[in-house]
Amino acid sequence: MPDKTNNTPPKGGYAARLPANHPVALYPPYRTSVKRSPQAAPLSFPSTISEETGPVFGHSMLGPLDGDLLRNFGPQDQTAIGPRIIVHGRVQDQFGRPVAGALLEVWQANAGGRYRHVKEGYIAPLDPNFGGCGRVITDADGRYELRTVKPGPYPWPNGPNDWRPAHIHFSVFGAGFAQRLITQMYFEGDPLIPLCPIVRTINDAAAVARLIAPLDKPHTLPMDALAYRFDITLRGRRQTLFENRMEGL
Amino acid sequence: MNDFPETASQTAGPYVHIGCTPNFAGINGVYPDDLGAKMITGAANGTRITLLGQVFDGTGTPLRDAMVEAWQADANGLYAGQPEADLHFTGFGRCACDPVDGTFRFETVRPAAVPWPQGGMQAPHITIWIVARGINLGLHTRAYFEDAPENDSDPVLGRIEHRNRVRTLLAQREEESTYRFNIHLQGAGETMFFDV
Numbered sequence: 001m002p003d004k005t006n007n008t009p010p011k012g013g014y015a016a017r018l019p020a021n022h023p024v025a026l027y028p029p030y031r032t033s034v035k036r037s038p039q040a041a042p043l044s045f046p047s048t049i050s051e052e053t054g055p056v057f058g059h060s061m062l063g064p065l066d067g068d069l070l071r072n073f074g075p076q077d078q079t080a081i082g083p084r085i086i087v088h089g090r091v092q093d094q095f096g097r098p099v100a101g102a103l104l105e106v107w108q109a110n111a112g113g114r115y116r117h118v119k120e121g122y123i124a125p126l127d128p129n130f131g132g133c134g135r136v137i138t139d140a141d142g143r144y145e146l147r148t149v150k151p152g153p154y155p156w157p158n159g160p161n162d163w164r165p166a167h168i169h170f171s172v173f174g175a176g177f178a179q180r181l182i183t184q185m186y187f188e189g190d191p192l193i194p195l196c197p198i199v200r201t202i203n204d205a206a207a208v209a210r211l212i213a214p215l216d217k218p219h220t221l222p223m224d225a226l227a228y229r230f231d232i233t234l235r236g237r238r239q240t241l242f243e244n245r246m247e248g249l
Numbered sequence: 250m251n252d253f254p255e256t257a258s259q260t261a262g263p264y265v266h267i268g269c270t271p272n273f274a275g276i277n278g279v280y281p282d283d284l285g286a287k288m289i290t291g292a293a294n295g296t297r298i299t300l301l302g303q304v305f306d307g308t309g310t311p312l313r314d315a316m317v318e319a320w321q322a323d324a325n326g327l328y329a330g331q332p333e334a335d336l337h338f339t340g341f342g343r344c345a346c347d348p349v350d351g352t353f354r355f356e357t358v359r360p361a362a363v364p365w366p367q368g369g370m371q372a373p374h375i376t377i378w379i380v381a382r383g384i385n386l387g388l389h390t391r392a393y394f395e396d397a398p399e400n401d402s403d404p405v406l407g408r409i410e411h412r413n414r415v416r417t418l419l420a421q422r423e424e425e426s427t428y429r430f431n432i433h434l435q436g437a438g439e440t441m442f443f444d445v
């Protein structure tokens with residue numbers, strides 16, 4: 001089968017989302033979810049053009065440093081403070097097709113665990129060279145790469161002594177609004193992961209494991225940056241009967 | 250068939266604005282503009298409208314840290330990216346709720362009806378997506394227009410079993426061209442959310 005066929009998404013509807021892959025809406029140990037979780041069953045219907053289309057973001061939208069959180073905020077000759085890392089991976093749909101042109105927007109705390117935000121209350125210091133946001137668009141093979149600092153863990157007002165594991169927030173746009181997703185990437189080996197009430201909103205251990213980026217030693221830049229690999233899977237469209245026939249011809 | 254499971258969602262958390270609307274969050278100079286700040290970029294066709302509202306939690310308190318996104322067809326019923334769609338209309342809006350009263354607001358055009366896959370048309374609507382701290386999976390719904398005659402034959406509204414919940418999807422006309430779409434995450438008037 002030619003590559004082009006492989007990479008062109010079919011025209012059928014989006015496969016239904018499997019709840020087991022996702023967190024539960026109500027998880028009392030994550031206190032804010034108690035009054036913010038819908039209780040009625042959602043309405044299901046097959047995806048329509050409203051969900052199968054979505055905003056298209058071109059590479060021309062990006063500035064040269066948008067995917068480099070080490071340098072996109074501070075003065076030109078300075079970089080963010082902390083362990084330098086590369087985060088890279090591939091965005092695919094649930095049938096394994098690469099998602100080209102996906103916009104990934106990321107945000108994170110600095111290396112000390114502090115966000116640049118008016119509501120942030122942690123005593124760790126701000127880094128004058130770190131804004132904490134970045135974005136990138138996947139290439140034709142669905143690949144992306146970011147440079148940043150490894151964020152620090154931080155305490156948060158939930159239980160009396162809850163700490164978030166180090167994490168990077170990801171917002172993802174695929175080709176259709178049905179694929180819209182916000183998630184968080186964690187780091188291999190962090191002992192805070194299994195203790196975190198937000199992580200524990202997900203019941204399935206394998207689903208949690210997929211959010212943990214392993215160290216990717218071969219991708220490391222010697223004397224510069226460690227690398228972590230985070231692959232993302234979005235929902236996919238099924239083939240229509242018509243398309244199947246066409247391929248069979 | 251499910252060869253690769255979808256990546257799990259996690260809450261957008263309290264600092265979603267750093268990543269999605271950094272200029273709103275006071276992080277200026279990284280991106281020229283916040284994405285989705287303007288839906289109308291020129292002489293767009295159609296009736297200008299404002300869609301606004303608040304997102305309420307189960308205690309009736311408006312969320313002040315939510316982010317709301319809108320995706321809609323243009324005044325001819327075409328989505329951006331479709332051939333002959335309005336080039337002065339992006340169809341995509343993103344709004345950080347007001348830090349004081351929690352209002353979100355989209356300056357947009359009134360969309361036209363769009364096709365339903367099995368034939369016929371869907372009434373004019375704006376797809377709405379809500380994320381915030383405490384919301385573990387982004388919530389998907391639609392704002393329809395209370396004064397649209399097409400609502401009576403809309404296939405989505407038609408399949409809502411509990412008929413008293415249909416009104417949770419109807420934006421209410423407040424002024425000449427302003428529609429209010431309040432979203433209730435929980436409680437007696439809980440908005441109908443979609444799994445689509």
Ligand SMILES: [Fe+3]
Pocket residue numbers: 109164167169262264
């Ligand atoms: Fe965070």
